[in-house]
Amino acid sequence: MKSERFFIAQVGKTVGLRGDLKFHLHTDFPQQFKPGTTVESSRGPLTIESYDPRRNLIHFRGYDSPEKSRELTNAKIYSDEERTRELCPLGEGEHYWFEILGSSLYEGEELLGNVREIQRMMDTDYLLVDTSDALKKAGMPGSFLLPYIPRYILSFDPVEKKLIARDAREILEAS
Incomplete structure (x- = not known):
């Protein structure tokens, strides 16, 4: 049985000519947004092509123009307990929300x-x-x-x- 999903990030506005998007994290684990990873979103599954945490920019495969990427503006990204435990290990004495x-x-x-x-x-x-x-x-x-x-x-x-x-x-x- 799959655990309940929860909100971890939101896609913002397009940036530049390549289709990059602003990315707003709502998690302490940015390492889960590696290129090649597929995430669950309110618009369906999305595969990450690149992610720049310094600039808070993300690019999804198949969204290579500002016009196409605009379809993802305000999309919510979700995870669940199983995936979080797999991708986001904790240190001693730390706990997931x-x-x-x-x-x-x-x-x-x-x-x-x-x-x-x-x-x-x-x-x-x-x-x-x-x-x-x-x-x-x-x-x-x-x-x-x-x-x-x-x-x-x-x-x-x-x-x-x-x-x-x-x-x-x-x-x-x-x-």
């Missing part, structure tokens, strides 16, 4: 809520946490943002889908 999404957030033994979304602001990832029903009944906000940094996140167990935090309740109470 799809592993963290849906995880339970605890401080000590108290369930604070569940991670609904991850938002990147500047260079920091923030967890959008839906507050637990028990804390909402106690008058706490329905959701809050928690920076995913060592100051707050102590550990993550991808098997249990459990994040352990410190001082996160203070952020919840101040939200």
Whole structure:
């Protein structure tokens, strides 16, 4: 069974006379955009002919003029868990966003809520946490943002889908 796909990049406007396109990454893994690689897009499969990460330009096979390449403007590029694990190896203690999404957030033994979304602001990832029903009944906000940094996140167990935090309740109470 194929895993759910998720958004990793978007094609922008054409650049130059060759059919190159601006390329907007929404992933931490630009190495997956190698020439000869076929990616899944909202316009169907596309094969990468060249990719220049310094200039944020990409060229797809068969799109060799600005007129033809315009057909791809605003196309979204997708991946899935299996492909990401294959092409984007992680270092020790690193985790994919799809592993963290849906995880339970605890401080000590108290369930604070569940991670609904991850938002990147500047260079920091923030967890959008839906507050637990028990804390909402106690008058706490329905959701809050928690920076995913060592100051707050102590550990993550991808098997249990459990994040352990410190001082996160203070952020919840101040939200």
